Amino acid sequence: MQQAEPKRVLTGSHYLDGDHACTEGAIAAGCNFIAGYPITPSTEVVERYARRIPSIGGTFIQMEDEIASITAVLGGVWGGAKSMTVTSGPGFSLMMENIGLAAMTETPCVIVNVQRAGPSTGLPTMVGQADIMQARWGSHGDYEVIALAPQSPQEAFSLTIEAFNLSEKYRTPVMVMLDECIGHMTERVVIPEASEIKILPRRMTDKPKGEYLPYEVGEDGIPSMAHAGDGHRYHITGLTHDERGYPAMDSKTQDTLVRRLCDKIRNNAKDICMLEEEEIEGADVILLSYGITSRVSRAAIEAARAKGIKVGSMRLLTVWPFPEYRIKELAGKVKAFVVPEINYGQVSLEVERCCAGKSETILIPHMGGTVHNPEDILKAIEEAAK
Amino acid sequence: MSDLKMDPCYEDVAEDRHPMDHLLRADRLPHIWCATCGIGTVVKCFAEAIDKAGIDYDDVAIVSGIGCTGRVAGYVKLDSYHTTHGRAIPFATGMKLANPRMKVVVFSGDGDLFAIGGNHIIHAARRNMDITVICVNNFIYGMTGGQAAPTTPNTANTSTTPHGAFEQPFNLPHLMEACGAAYVARWTALHVRRLTESFQEALLKPGFSFVEAIAPCSTLYARRNKLGSGYDLMRFYHDNAEIKHGSDPREIDIGYQNKITVGKFVDRDRPTWQMKSMEQLDSTLGEKYYLHDEACEMCKEDINA
Structure with missing residues (x-):
């Protein structure tokens, strides 16, 4: 750094x-x-x-x-x-x-x-x-x-x-x-x-000229870069490519490449995901939110707590990769996840998938143009806690 | 190659190495282009032009889009980028602005540059972005199997104009001239010496330089239109290309199997995007401009010139 x-x-x-x-x-x-x-x-x-x-x-x-x-x-x-x-x-x-x-x-x-x-x-x-x-x-x-x-x-x-x-x-x-x-x-x-x-500075290759392979990777699956003009005279393509960066039109190269592209993110989800959790321990309901909706949910969470409802808050600072490891840990331990979002159900589908029926997922949709009314979120929390 | 060498008639010509091997990715051969396709000839002229212009190989980047000519980036041993369909020019623009020291060359086909990429090429020419664009024009979409291009002359047959093309095709040098290109030339794949010279001039020209290289597509364009082989198209260029430097670009449309006017049509000095940007920011911000010293140097050079 x-x-x-x-x-x-x-x-x-x-x-x-x-x-x-x-x-x-x-x-x-x-x-x-x-x-x-x-x-x-x-x-x-x-x-x-x-x-x-x-x-x-x-x-x-x-x-x-x-x-x-x-x-x-x-x-x-x-x-x-x-x-x-x-x-x-x-x-x-x-x-x-x-x-x-x-x-x-x-x-x-x-x-x-x-x-x-x-x-x-x-x-x-x-x-x-x-x-x-x-x-x-x-x-x-x-x-x-x-x-x-x-x-x-x-x-x-x-x-x-x-x-x-x-x-x-x-x-x-x-x-x-x-x-x-x-x-x-x-x-x-x-x-x-x-x-x-x-x-974090860019991860540049330290290979001498003539030895650099643009997609050669070590254990972490992440290649090192070279810029135009650095003297490596390499090739980059949007075609499926091997570690030399050369096109390779076969399913084996495709398999290696696509798995690596996905796995370098999936396998590091815990490192990448930033979550803000509050009063999750012993909660009956978790309000899961992100972006502006987290701000709107604040009033609803406080009102619900004032009514004696045990509501925890989980805020996603990282939406992708999705923190499925955390949702899976909590699935079954809470009655429900309440998910307000300004769409007709997107992140809520991921929550539902990770809960796998062990906890309920309640979407509070909003088609956009304004933010949620905190009253609507409060009502959903109350319903969920029953 | 060893088999060829056994035949005495090949003894003098057959070599294990192409004369331009030092600029080609020989480990990627054989290439995907058809026999008698013109692209290889154009690539050879380009490689020779880099040598003749005396440009350090590490200082040239080549960017291609998609299509037959889009594959050029993959065979030239330079920093080379094979991007998406139509988008080589904005990629090159970003690269040039990030590293103004680089000579950035876009090498792509007529469909890639003027149909899907048409918006980008007109704006790059308008800005006088300091890049060189080489357009191999074979009048047809080769990679996808012979569909009409924005350059297909009336009334050529393509797989999507099976009853004859009827849309007005682009006159590429005219369009580039109108948009503000600093250098515009057109040759055919037959004119190897003149094409090489044009590439050399284009590479050394500050600002947006454009070279159209008309090239045979024997597999699709020639076959669908019963024009013979790639050899016959080269013969056609030989008999029908007329060198007319400085022609009015408005008058050099290419009709179906008509005369083809070739030559250098535009060679003018216009300040590049970078020069204009430095001049403007320096005049407004003065010493606050982070490139103030460089801008002052540029002014001095202007005065000396």
Whole structure:
């Protein structure tokens, strides 16, 4: 781990919205290249970057569309930059093919999705959480990604840094699943000293020229990188490839590659997953939430406790990989998991799968445009505790 | 090769190594291209151009999209990136901005660059992004089995225009000129010396340079249209290509089996994206701009020039 560069860190106490806090997180993490395309409610992230970065060190380019944005990000990474793009639902859909290329070529990059309500153009200026499954499954083929869900501008800052660190550690695209409420919510954001911000440098090869194989892996299953111009003259492709990076059109290479791409995330779920738990021990009901919905659930949890209901809280800071090891431990020990989310049931399906019938899973759906009414969440907790 | 050598008529020509082997991934041969396909010739010209231009191999990256020409990146021994269909140009753009020292070359086909990737190429030319784009134009989608391309001339037969193509095809040099490319040339796979020279010029030209290389697709385009073999197409280029440097790009459309105008059509100086960006940021931010010193150097060079 290294420390953040002081010139990139806006140390102090600020009054920032989630989009701007996300920009500051990216700059602090060392992001020196953003390619983006305007889309509500995410645009403030790149606007701030475009304004700030020329006096710090880095490049912003507004591309012709979101497909170009994500692809330029990948090119930027292989050219040596720490790169990110920022979008919302419709743009996220357009990026999917090249997010698959990022997963396949193991390109460390960050994609921020400030979620709005869909499908299609939906409610462009209003909140949604319905891109969560798309973050995981949106591109074709089997792969795994990492997705984080901040609940405040403060976390938009800190989790964006974490997203960069995870992308470098596991060489995978990492999604920061913000939403319109947090993106546009203005709160106090405390940015620490640079010395307190840990940055994981890219894992570069130490092989001499002529000996580097771009997809040679050790026990941890994660290859080391070389940038364009480093002298290794290697090949990278979206085709199924062997450790030389050469296309290999056979099911054995496919099996080795796809298992490794998935397992490097699945097998490290405990290392990757960040969970915030509260009063889980002895709880009858667990309220499981992420993003803005965690904030709304607060009032319901406190009201339920005031009524004497033993309700625990589990908040997912990491949505993907899903912390199934933890849900499986608790399944059968609680009556129910109550899952409010601003969609018609996405994370709740994962909870249900992990509970395997041992505890009930109660979805509190919301189609988007606003957040839940805490009364509705309270009612569900009360029902579940009966 | 050893069998060939036994035949006295091959003795003088057969070698175990291709003269451009040092720039090819010989361990990936045989390649996937059909016999008499023109792509290999274009790759050979490109490799030779890199040598002639005296560019350090470590300073060139090659980016391809998808399709027959999309496979070029896999056979050239440089830092090489085989990306998604149509997206080689934005990938190259990101790479160039991340590492301006690199010569970034996009090597792809007419369908990849001008149909699915059409939006990217027009914007890269508009920005005068400092990359070189080599487009092998064979008038058809080869990899997927001979469908119509945005370059297919009227009234050629393809598998998706079985009754003859009727859409207006793109005139690639005209489009590139209109969008702002700094360098535009067109040759055929027959013009190996001139094509190599154009690649050399394009590689050394600051800004967006574009070279169209017309190449035979004997398996699909020639066969479906009963034009003979790749050899016959080369013969056709020999008889019908007219070298007219500086032609008005508006007047060099390619009709079905008509004369083909080749040559260098555009060679102009325009500030690149990077130069414009530095100039603008420096004029607004002055010493606060992190590349202030480099920007000052650039200004001095401009004055000296």
